[in-house]
Amino acid sequence: MARESTAKTDTSITEHLHELVLNSSDVEDFLNELAQVSARNLSEPGDEVLCAITLLRQRKAATVTSSSPAAAAVARLEYEFSQTPSMEASTSQATVSVPDVREDGRWPEYSASLLGQGVRSVLAVPFELEGETKAALLLYSSRPNRFESRVLEFAEDFVGQTSLALRLAVRFANHSETAANLRATLESRTVIDMAVGIIMAQNRCSQQDAFEILKTASSTRNSKLHDVAASVVNSLGQGPARTHYDG
Secondary structure (H helix, E strand, O other): OOOHHHOOOHHHHHHHHHHHHHHOOOHHHHHHHHHHHHHHHHOEOOEOOEEEEEEEEOOEEEEEEEOOHHHHHHHOHHHHOOOOHHHHHHHHOOOEEEOOHHHOOOOHHHHHHHHHOOOOEEEEEEOOOOOOOEEEEEEEEOOOOOOOHHHHHHHHHHHHHHHHHHHHHHHHHHHHHHHHHHHHHHHHHHHHHHHHHHHHHHHOOOHHHHHHHHHHHHHHHOOOHHHHHHHHHHOOOOOOOOOOOOO
């Protein structure tokens, strides 16, 4: 069992996770750090717990991070099987325990693969996230009945503490992705507007006529409107157009 002396206090864990969110470059980076923190807090000397974290999208494991190379080898099974403890935990939002893989008959092929990796017990605990994103903490042990009583309670408490940090990491990632998409849209719009202005000046025509010329060229060349606009702008030797959007 995990001893209280091996675990960080709630406050120190929370502070550490907040630092991870702020210092991680992306969600996967954060998940890797979180998996290592989880393994350190749930392992004992001479009794290592392997840890993986699955991030699900469209009911498939989109991201799987792990605490060590040994954990990574086991976690690869999450990509190979559509029905696993982590999938069930994530979709049902309930903890799934496999006290002894050898005696469990819920996922025969998956269990056989786990036994081949030397895994005898598994625990999957879902994170409390927002929207469609689902995630679960996966714990593996070479000992049967490893994740019971106090260890199970500690694992669920740990996930409860870390869920907020993971929600923040996912939210930041979504914001960054939205900002990147907005920046790309604005840059594309800037190039098109500049090209229209150049065509208006060269042909002494209206803005609508200039835009139609650009669209016709796009259709004739079978190229994207943005690419044709960029070629018009670059033909003046001004280089790529820039937008002042800073995100």
